[in-house]
Amino acid sequence: MRILVPVKRVVDYNVKIRVKADGSGVDTANVKMSMNPFDEIACEQAIRLKEAGHAEEIVAVSIGEAKCQETLRTALAMGADRGIHVEAPADVQPLAVAKMLRAIVGREQPGLVVMGKQAIDDDSNQTGQMLAALLGWAQATFISKLELADGRAVVAREVDEGLERIEVTLPAVLTVDLRLNEPRYASLPNIMKAKKKPIDVLTPGDLGVDPAPRLLYLKVEEPPRRQAGVKLGSVDELVTKLKQDAGVI
Amino acid sequence: MTALVLAQHDNAQLNPATLHAVTAAGQLGSDVHLLVAGHGCEAVAAAAARVQGVARVLHAEAPFLANPVAEDLAALIVGLAAAYEHLLAAATTTGKNVMPRVAALLDVAQVSDIVEVLGPDTFKRYIYAGNALATVRSLDAKRVLTVRTTTFPPAAAAGGQAPIVSAAVGAPVGLARFLGREVQRSERPELTSARIVVSGGRGMGSGENFKLIEALADVLGAAVGASRAAVDAGFVPNDYQVGQTGKVVAPELYIAVGISGAIQHLAGMKDSKVIVAINKDEEAPIFQVADFGLVGDLFKIVPELTESLRRAKAAA
Ligand SMILES: Cc1cc2nc3c(=O)[nH]c(=O)nc-3n(C[C@H](O)[C@H](O)[C@H](O)COP(=O)(O)OP(=O)(O)OC[C@H]3O[C@@H](n4cnc5c(N)ncnc54)[C@H](O)[C@@H]3O)c2cc1C
Numbered sequence: 254m255r256i257l258v259p260v261k262r263v264v265d266y267n268v269k270i271r272v273k274a275d276g277s278g279v280d281t282a283n284v285k286m287s288m289n290p291f292d293e294i295a296c297e298q299a300i301r302l303k304e305a306g307h308a309e310e311i312v313a314v315s316i317g318e319a320k321c322q323e324t325l326r327t328a329l330a331m332g333a334d335r336g337i338h339v340e341a342p343a344d345v346q347p348l349a350v351a352k353m354l355r356a357i358v359g360r361e362q363p364g365l366v367v368m369g370k371q372a373i374d375d376d377s378n379q380t381g382q383m384l385a386a387l388l389g390w391a392q393a394t395f396i397s398k399l400e401l402a403d404g405r406a407v408v409a410r411e412v413d414e415g416l417e418r419i420e421v422t423l424p425a426v427l428t429v430d431l432r433l434n435e436p437r438y439a440s441l442p443n444i445m446k447a448k449k450k451p452i453d454v455l456t457p458g459d460l461g462v463d464p465a466p467r468l469l470y471l472k473v474e475e476p477p478r479r480q481a482g483v484k485l486g487s488v489d490e491l492v493t494k495l496k497q498d499a500g501v502i
Numbered sequence: 503m504t505a506l507v508l509a510q511h512d513n514a515q516l517n518p519a520t521l522h523a524v525t526a527a528g529q530l531g532s533d534v535h536l537l538v539a540g541h542g543c544e545a546v547a548a549a550a551a552r553v554q555g556v557a558r559v560l561h562a563e564a565p566f567l568a569n570p571v572a573e574d575l576a577a578l579i580v581g582l583a584a585a586y587e588h589l590l591a592a593a594t595t596t597g598k599n600v601m602p603r604v605a606a607l608l609d610v611a612q613v614s615d616i617v618e619v620l621g622p623d624t625f626k627r628y629i630y631a632g633n634a635l636a637t638v639r640s641l642d643a644k645r646v647l648t649v650r651t652t653t654f655p656p657a658a659a660a661g662g663q664a665p666i667v668s669a670a671v672g673a674p675v676g677l678a679r680f681l682g683r684e685v686q687r688s689e690r691p692e693l694t695s696a697r698i699v700v701s702g703g704r705g706m707g708s709g710e711n712f713k714l715i716e717a718l719a720d721v722l723g724a725a726v727g728a729s730r731a732a733v734d735a736g737f738v739p740n741d742y743q744v745g746q747t748g749k750v751v752a753p754e755l756y757i758a759v760g761i762s763g764a765i766q767h768l769a770g771m772k773d774s775k776v777i778v779a780i781n782k783d784e785e786a787p788i789f790q791v792a793d794f795g796l797v798g799d800l801f802k803i804v805p806e807l808t809e810s811l812r813r814a815k816a817a818a
């Protein structure tokens with residue numbers, strides 16, 4: 254079986270982002286970029302499935318600007334076998350991403366797509382579900398446990414009430430939650446080896462998908478800032494404040 | 503215009519998150535219909551009919567909808583979609599699981615986790631873990647939305663008198679099967695709707711020490727939450743997690759204990775009315791959003807606070 258792992262290049266989760274003064278978006282010039290943290294977990298899971306003999310090949314896909322190839326190299330250094338870069342504007346939205354991934358699934362015929370549950374820049378939490386819909390495949394989202402057997406996946410999903418277990422028929426789209434695994438660091442020899450692994454470059458046109466946004470981001474602004482309050486000297490002072498000033502207890 | 507809201511429930515009770523989504527739907531300037539899909543869920547349909555602002559309840563009943571998988575729920579909603587301009591669900595794990603599938607089947611770009619309705623096609627939503635607020639306009643003829651419950655007040659659960667009509671149910675899609683659910687039963691209030699939340703972080707040191715948080719929560723009648731670090735360390739179950747990738751809460755009082763205040767945590771609680779931070783590191787970023795801070799050892803402060811509140815309660 255082949256596993257497809259879509260990986261998104263995003264502003265690193267440690268960066269304190271700045272909203273542009275003209276309201277046009279977030280300043281991404283000269284900030285550290287990384288693989289979306291959930292996608293690292295997806296990548297790790299695919300590698301573990303390969304190591305366990307469930308898969309023969311892992312193909313990482315990234316859609317966006319030329320620099321996405323750096324993100325693909327990270328996936329290759331972790332253990333993916335080859336990469337596909339769809340060269341497109343930086344901000345292709347989930348529905349168009351899902352359509353491009355559908356076309357790539359058509360070419361590559363994977364048995365599983367393993368991806369992040371959410372990109373930490375747009376926080377959409379859509380793409381995996383959309384891809385599963387477009388393919389007519391089963392979806393298992395927000396998974397924190399995975400077992401494969403007999404053409405099926407049994408997963409634990411992190412839901413608001415606790416944990417849910419479902420079984421899905423393969424091929425399927427899985428979206429991963431944070432507790433599924435702890436991604437490995439790429440070793441130096443693997444980073445060197447990754448440089449020689451192949452990356453195919455495609456365009457949205459090759460995949461027959463129009464990358465134009467269907468959601469217009471009219472304005473991006475600073476959210477209302479909270480004022481830092483006061484540090485108090487004692488528990489009694491806190492109780493008094495909560496009772497008398499804030500009136501919340 | 504008419505909006506269809508997916509009612510969330512456990513076949514016995516309507517999940518209050520639904521009431522917040524009904525309010526958002528009402529702000530679109532649409533008639534609001536509620537879809538109750540389940541098995542043996544007549545009581546839920548009846549409760550849905552009493553929600554104020556609901557003009558009609560669609561009741562879909564079938565054994566395979568008892569614990570519906572996304573494939574089946576999405577197929578049902580898509581089958582009804584022709585009559586609606588807006589399709590909504592609360593941005594719970596159910597809403598997040600199902601609605602993008604609906605959107606893609608309808609070839610619509612979903613707007614996730616809206617916090618404000620500016621018009622029938624224009625919404626506000628947070629991006630970058632709550633560090634930027636975007637105004638988004640949908641260019642599609644239909645709109646698929648998920649709703650952040652904390653920013654829309656709940657619709658009144660009583661007073662409405664909507665008719666209940668049954669909705670046709672197709673065959674199960676058959677790609678996925680529900681096996682079971684491990685639900686954390688607790689006497690405490692539910693995290694996302696509690697008036698007071700007490701959360702513990704890595705600073706708690708162990709699951710055992712969370713007893714201190716629970717004791718404080720109990721004297722306040724509060725729900726218990728946690729940072730991701732506390733969940734990852736196995737101190738508490740996953741459904742306690744507050745933050746960008748966990749639950750979003752906005753109680754009247756949020757007490758963060760032994761939590762540093764990473765942006766991913768703040769994303770889930772910074773709309774709380776009053777925030778209290780207890781942390782031994784006076785530089786911890788949590789103090790930048792806290793109204794009241796106590797710098798010191800939580801193992802000393804929390805029992806003292808619990809005791810002081812208990813005394814105050816006894817005196818009142
Ligand atoms: C993609 C992604 C998503 C994430 N999503 C979330 C999310 O949804 N929610 C979330 O919470 N995190 C999330 N995180 C993790 C987040 O970045 C932080 O790592 C996490 O919030 C830290 O948890 P913490 O504050 O409990 O731990 P720490 O940052 O380790 O802080 C512990 C604090 O406890 C204090 N302390 C220790 N001992 C004591 C004592 N005896 N008395 C008083 N104070 C004490 C310390 O001073 C410190 O400030 C996410 C991270 C990533 C990469």
Ligand SMILES: Nc1ncnc2c1ncn2[C@@H]1O[C@H](COP(=O)(O)O)[C@@H](O)[C@H]1O
Pocket residue numbers: 259260261262289291292314315316317345347350368369370371372373375376377378379380381
């Ligand atoms: N431009 C992209 N390139 C590759 N994968 C993507 C891209 N956008 C989204 N994804 C995948 O979809 C997941 C969910 O993203 P989102 O729906 O935007 O929150 C991510 O974790 C990635 O696995």
